[in-house]
Amino acid sequence: MLILKDVKLVKELLDVFINFSELSLMQKDDFNLNNDNELNHSREKVSTITRPRINITAEILNPNVYINALENEYKDYAFSEERVLQWKGQWREKVFKVDDNIPIDLELGTGNGHHFAHHANTNPNRCLIGFELKYKPLIQSIRRARNAGAKNARIARYHVHNLDLLFNSNEINNIYIHFPDPWLRPRKFKNRIVCETFLNRMYNLQKSNSFIEFKTDSREYFLWALTEIKKTKYKIETQTLDLHSVEELKAKNFVTTFERIFLKQNIPINYVRLIKE
Numbered sequence: 287m288l289i290l291k292d293v294k295l296v297k298e299l300l301d302v303f304i305n306f307s308e309l310s311l312m313q314k315d316d317f318n319l320n321n322d323n324e325l326n327h328s329r330e331k332v333s334t335i336t337r338p339r340i341n342i343t344a345e346i347l348n349p350n351v352y353i354n355a356l357e358n359e360y361k362d363y364a365f366s367e368e369r370v371l372q373w374k375g376q377w378r379e380k381v382f383k384v385d386d387n388i389p390i391d392l393e394l395g396t397g398n399g400h401h402f403a404h405h406a407n408t409n410p411n412r413c414l415i416g417f418e419l420k421y422k423p424l425i426q427s428i429r430r431a432r433n434a435g436a437k438n439a440r441i442a443r444y445h446v447h448n449l450d451l452l453f454n455s456n457e458i459n460n461i462y463i464h465f466p467d468p469w470l471r472p473r474k475f476k477n478r479i480v481c482e483t484f485l486n487r488m489y490n491l492q493k494s495n496s497f498i499e500f501k502t503d504s505r506e507y508f509l510w511a512l513t514e515i516k517k518t519k520y521k522i523e524t525q526t527l528d529l530h531s532v533e534e535l536k537a538k539n540f541v542t543t544f545e546r547i548f549l550k551q552n553i554p555i556n557y558v559r560l561i562k563e
């Protein structure tokens with residue numbers, strides 16, 4: 287009996303320790319929102335995902351070259367997690383200075399920004415906002431897009447689970463999610479980007495007739511995501527377990543950096559396109 291109790295205690299302690307390490311890894315408790323409403327909102331606990339916190343760029347004591355670029359050279363095109371909060375509902379008017387009818391697309395987790403730059407440059411009549419947690423790929427992405435001539439691209443250091451704090455309902459158009467971390471351990475499922483709670487939030491932010499494009503190398507995550515998608519109002523327009531075996535999709539597909547790595551290993555790419563009707 288005593289042993290059983292001890293085992294339970296050790297397990298509890300272990301859980302506390304693991305949660306604590308996760309918190310520090312995610313640099314959770316620093317999200318210094320000024321507005322009370324937003325603060326409460328940021329602490330809201332939801333069924334599948336918890337509001338994550340990230341550290342504050344302005345509080346970093348020894349900023350590296352990428353942080354300096356974010357706060358100086360690229361400050362008008364790249365926003366920190368604090369500066370980006372000011373644009374809610376005003377992206378077209380204040381940031382891009384375009385008419386209300388110009389579409390704004392999002393790319394979540396831009397990585398080193400090859401798709402980000404490509405999309406911005408091949409769609410000059412649309413605007414694009416990228417989101418990335420890490421400073422280096424964030425700057426690589428915006429630099430790549432601007433060096434190629436794009437005037438319609440912006441990027442923010444921001445956790446995508448909190449995107450609904452940055453946009454009003456019906457403010458955005460298409461969303462690209464390419465090779466997000468699959469978070470394969472059940473305890474980590476809450477970190478997965480494509481899940482029911484996240485999709486419901488995006489549904490509210492997107493205009494009608496917009497899509498979400500989701501690609502992943504992880505079959506396990508993909509099948510799990512499909513069950514989550516079925517709980518939402520999105521309609522599945524196209525779906526395949528092997529994007530590169532479908533000529534029509536392959537012809538239109540842009541191969542991202544991570545996709546190239548998986549293709550070299552002969553890993554099939556799972557692909558789905560969701561429509562908000």
Ligand SMILES: C[S@@+](CC[C@H](N)C(=O)[O-])C[C@H]1O[C@@H](n2cnc3c(N)ncnc32)[C@H](O)[C@@H]1O
Pocket residue numbers: 394395396397398417418419420423444445446447463464465466467542543544545
């Ligand atoms: C596996 S990489 C894929 C990069 C790129 N989309 C590609 O296909 O080559 C995932 C990227 O998403 C970023 N990321 C992961 N979680 C994120 C989050 N919650 N919010 C914003 N970016 C995130 C990572 O820093 C990383 O650069």
